[in-house]
Amino acid sequence: MEYPSKLIEEAVNEMARLPGIGKKTALRLVLHLVKEKEDKTILLTSALSTLRANIKFCSTCHTIADESQCTICASNRRDHSIVCVVEESKDVMAIENTSQYFGVYHVLGGVISPMNGIGPSELKIDSLFSRLASSDDVIKEVILGLSPTMEGDTTAFYLNKKLSSFPIKISSIARGIPMGGDLEYADEITLGRSITGRTLFQ
Amino acid sequence: MEYPSKLIEEAVNEMARLPGIGKKTALRLVLHLVKEKEDKTILLTSALSTLRANIKFCSTCHTIADESQCTICASNRRDHSIVCVVEESKDVMAIENTSQYFGVYHVLGGVISPMNGIGPSELKIDSLFSRLASSDDVIKEVILGLSPTMEGDTTAFYLNKKLSSFPIKISSIARGIPMGGDLEYADEITLGRSITGRTLFQ
Known part of the structure; x- marks a missing residue:
């Protein structure tokens, strides 16, 4: 042109x-x-x-913020005993928009991806461990809210292994058929996970 | 959000x-x-x-330019006897990219659209007439290169009527089936125009 x-x-x-x-x-x-x-x-x-x-990044959870501490970490209305680990700040925004989560976050800044030269040390993983170690047992649960991709799963496995030394519950966001999704068109892995991870009918 | x-x-x-x-x-x-x-x-x-x-606009043809005269109007390699009238500077770029046109341009800055309150006086139409009047019969042909929309057609009819007082040829870009277009999927108006405006097989 x-x-x-x-x-x-x-x-x-x-x-x-x-x-x-x-x-x-x-x-x-x-x-x-x-x-x-x-x-x-x-x-x-x-x-x-x-x-x-x-623009600043929260010194505790590393999400995008106007101040050195984000409004979520600074709030005493949030449940500081649950930490949801996500890849990026936009995942925090997405979860916040559901109005279903009242805990706090930890933004890794990416996922482990050896192909792109991103190892655990490039991410805010050490920061998560020191946050857990210095929390005086305030943190009771860590939710792994990573993308269901190869890299996301790798990161989740790595974190699960490393976090097992802490006296906390480790959970993962549910995988399954999305709302409005048709069983017929769901891929085998999603459908398989939705069966193995079935929940009690409420 | x-x-x-x-x-x-x-x-x-x-x-x-x-x-x-x-x-x-x-x-x-x-x-x-x-x-x-x-x-x-x-x-x-x-x-x-x-x-x-x-950013400047060419004082002759009103296209976007770095100087007060655009490179096309300033060039003596271009055929200054043919003026192609278009809506916007991006149309000039589109025609230039074909490498099939060697004349000069005149950018109206829009089309007549009574719905949006745009009449002939809001466009560079007077400027086109004074350009023709002061050209000392250098300009022999005006090509109407307007969009085949209601507004584009209205503008073309208006210009055709007003330009008939000048001793010049008035032409319009060809309407028809686009390259790679399938006759079956062409709309009736396009197909009709492609038949009425048929050309000799070359």
Whole structure:
């Protein structure tokens, strides 16, 4: 694609570095900004640069926060005896949106993936252990809320093994048929897990 | 959706104002920027603000340009006797990418759309007439390269009527079955136009 302007080309190239944004979409977004009033672009760029310059990570659970401690860890309404271990901050947001969980979190910052050179030391796993060790037995349960992928399962097995030395309950989020999912179209592994992991009818 | 941080929320809201970007996509993009090094965000925001602050429009054809005259209008390799009238700068880019057109352009900046309050005076139509009037008969042909929508057709009819007072040829880009398109799946209007506008077999 040839661009009529170097400025457009540079903006498109930068936009197209974002995940899921190709050159065509980037061009559409950039031309939209050119067509709109300049203050719209100023609002967007200042929101992004303010975010990147000032964003913090909670010193306890490592989720994205405005302060050095996130609102969840700082709250005394939350159950600090249950810690849900997740991969990313967006998983915290997803679980928070269910309004079904009242414990606290621990964000690993990824999953163990030898293919991508990510081992346990690249993740916030030591931080989880020291959090458990220094909790004075406040933490009673750790929920493993990792993705049901090869890497997620590997990480869950690793954590389960290492966590067994602590006097805590280790659980995992339920795997099964999603709401509205049709049994006929569920893959064998999901359907198999939904049978082995069956629960009492309530 | 609840966000763990005001900064994230503001950035997501600004991102989601872009066309085709919903809140979920905006969140994914913003979290990507947070995960990347800060200089990536700086590159993106500076490319966008530099673009918006310095972008110019060609004084002749009104397409996006780095200077007060675009490279196409400034080129003496282009055929200045043919002017292709299009809606937006992105149409210029699309036609340029075909490498099949060697004339110049005129960007209207939209199409006549009474529903959206856009009349001929909101577009660069007067500018087209004064360009034709002051061209000393250099311009021999005007190609109407507008979208085959209700508004595009209205604009084409309006221009055709008004341009008939000039001693020039008025043509329109061909309508028909697109390459790779199946006759069976073409809509009746397209197929009808492809028959009435049939060309000699080459």
